[in-house]
Amino acid sequence: MTQLDTAPVTGGTRPRHHDHFIDGDWVRSSGEIIERRAPATGLLVSQVAAGTADTVDRAVAAARRAFEDDRWSQVSGFERAAVLHRVADLISTHAETLARLDAEEVGKPILVARADVAGAAQLTRYAAGLAIQMQGTTHTNNGPEHTGLVLREAAGVVGLITPWNFPALILSQKLPLALAAGCTVVVKPSELTSSSAAAIARLYAEAGLPDGVLNVVTGDGRAGAALAEHPDVDVLSFTGSTATGRRIIAASAGNLKKLSLELGGKAATVVFPDADLDAAAAGVVFGGFFNNGECCVAQSRLLVHTDIAEEFLAAVRERTAALRVGQPLDETTDVGALIHEAHLRAVVGAIDRAEEAGATVLVGGSRASSPQLAGGSFLVPTVLDGVTPQMAAFSDEIFGPVLTASRFRTTEEALALANGVDYGLSNSVWSRDIDTALPFARGLRSGSVYVNTVIDGPPTMPFGGYKTSGIGREMGQAGFEEFTELKSVSIRTGTRPGRFTIGTPPAS
Template sequence: MTTTDTTAPRRYPLLIGGEHVHAPGGRLFTRTSPAHDRVVGEYVEATAEEVDLAVETARKAFDDGRWRDLPGMERARVLRRVAALVEEHAEELARVEALESGKPVAQARGEVATTAELWYYAATLAQHAYGDAHNALGGDYLGLALREPVGVAGIITPWNFPLLIVSQKLPFALAVGCTAVVKPSQLTPGTTLILGDLLTEAGVPAGVVNIVTGRGDVGARLSEHPHVDMVSFTGSTEVGKKVMTAAARTLKRVELELGGKNPQVVFPDADLDAAVDAVVFGVLFNQGECCNSGSRLLVHRDIADEFVRRVVEHARRVVVGDPLDETTKVGAIASDEQLRVIERLVGEGTEAGAELLLGGHRLDTPAGRFYAPTVFDHVTADMSIATTEIFGPVLSVLRFGSLDEAVSITNSTPYGLSSAVWTRDVDTALAYARRSRAGTVWVNCFMDGFPEISFGGYGESGIGRELGRHAIDAFTELKSVVVHTGPRRSPWVPLEGTDRP
């Protein structure tokens, strides 16, 4: 199941003010590879003091304009250099990501490639962050709407896609002139810290991007800090609510990308071969540790028995194993805590009466923590496995008989991140897409993403949008400027000694 990897643990400092900051007094924490049970990284355990220093450094860098006042073309050049360096260091980044997170290295390479695409795309927005003008206010007025950077952005990222998700935020903040303090998850901070060095190499001025590592108290301090102007957070809905509460103390804006319980809805007229593969991919990709995981299958009763049988057989062929093995499709569960969550919810599904067709147990391996691909059939919409984000390779199958019923089941959870519909009928596809309360609806595809397409959720799946041209909204303020030309008309109180009416 696992291969031997004897690479020595890598030690990572903080990045503050363009300088590496090592742990005063030796305050370090480590990351054990979830697949190999050996330490792969050592990181600085930041305190409030380091967080405050990072924020004040970012504040100074913003206020003195060293990045904010550069022409958009100059910022774009730097962001393109970052993208090129990500491509140059792709193998290093992918390997660190696989070791820290447990995901297959082949998948990690794909994520690194997408990361570079995000930086290239964000660079275009550095030159296309437009305001507006209003020239129909009367002959002696001109109205301007200026789009200005919000200031210091606090960026808090999760453990499941550390490099990809920081790159859904940071380059867009930089594109419009913000400075930033980034706090990656304590489970997978390595690739973010490597990215920090690439930013320096690419020419991002010292102090513009600062990276601090540690546990939840670091993120909490960042969220409440009075000199942070906005917080962008990706993670669980539970923690997202805490971030929002902390941010409310200073009324800073928040952007939240949170949980999901995303359905794939399959109608009888669909391309069933494509749908089977997409359903298995959707729930097993990244071990199911994905906010976009297609963890619910809604299948029409007319085809349910045969379709579910095919899903189970297809899932049996998926290779679960060492993340460093090129053939692996499903790697290790990221932590013992997450493994316990999966085991608890699978137990609840069994107790509730769902029919376990596949898996439902931890795999017996000499090292690491691996969970078998799992499929439950005859799940009802009130079961916890149909409403709770499991964050594991667990599929819940629910059956429906009409479009109305499919929509009702889709919208029966607090989440609204994404959904998918499989049908050859355009009327059915568009009717479902319009009625599904989700930020993204895929039609005859699943988890097909592009830097140009906005991403975010309804309800408890979050606030705001990442990616696409709307990504800069969270990192900018709109300022109205009203310009009057010529003499002031109709003074409120006539000036003494004038002949104005």
């Protein structure tokens, strides 16, 4: 069984080192090494090779060779599914190790990291099923002499650029689906959280994935830019900020590569007076502070009806104050460390600006300062009340454990507030009345809507955004099809010459 260089660094032990994985080999870079310090402790935990444009060229060339020599794209769906099932088994076997890697490097609570890894295994099994079911259509409606075939085929070489907040999970929203379709892949994980991507690459190799089908290039945005610009990448899937997404759209223009972009969000949780208020309060706190609030689908805006606002906010404040800020590997931690010190300062700055604009801090608002958290980037979970659409906190993605509260009087006002931001990734609505909840859900301009739940849904459902939250979809049949192309084949039988009149010789 594969031995993973993954033991969490708790003090004094050597940091992990990750090279590039190209064409089945671990390739040591002769260039810069990027160091990663755990956001909860400041300890050096990993070192990754900084990929260059030349490294990306080498990885893409390996992926192209693997695609064109049919070692993966032309094998049966059953063979691809068998490999993916073995990978899912290995992810489950190494689940605790993978979870501890992500908890340490991201700063997220270990309980969240375990759920991420369980989701990664589930997504991989789902992709295995899609590999078996990949199919096209036939068309016989153009007369008895014509048969049309629409073939669904692997799109080619795929570039995957994954973010730091859900390293194992978001990689698994993309990678197994691309492989299920028969594509070959180059992954560029975040330089902040590369360990689980390297570990998962080892598991794919152990499961029997042919050399060159999966390649991993570590490094910073320069490697990501080289992958986005590369003329021999057919599809690029990216998860990250809207600003970077715009740059990727521009970078992809060279060969007009197919893009799937999951970008930022500023989700609203809308609570009507007839909701189950206790369940809604629990959902608001979970949605706002899940994964330290460093989540594109974080339900970071609370919109609550004025008739219940005071009572409901009191319940939210009480639940928020009870959250335990702690070390990521502590089983009792609810909120861990933010990704790095600069990000913590940015989140605190957003809170300060909201206060200056007239918002009220109901709870939190400052750095967590207990002795057990010294040396880490911890923030007390924060609720801001009285946030209006004119404030930056209402519309800007803060990406931290900060929940803003605003009030509404009518359904129409609530819908306008929920839709009144540039993002459209997810929203949620709480009401016992289906005649309220369903029309409201249909009126929301977002790719996902949660009704009486939050951040919920199986891998069979597509995920993606409206507006500046991105283009394309991940997961579900739609996510699988992002990595495919359609080819129409027209077959004519019977008498043909009568159809071709141009260039017909004159009668003698």
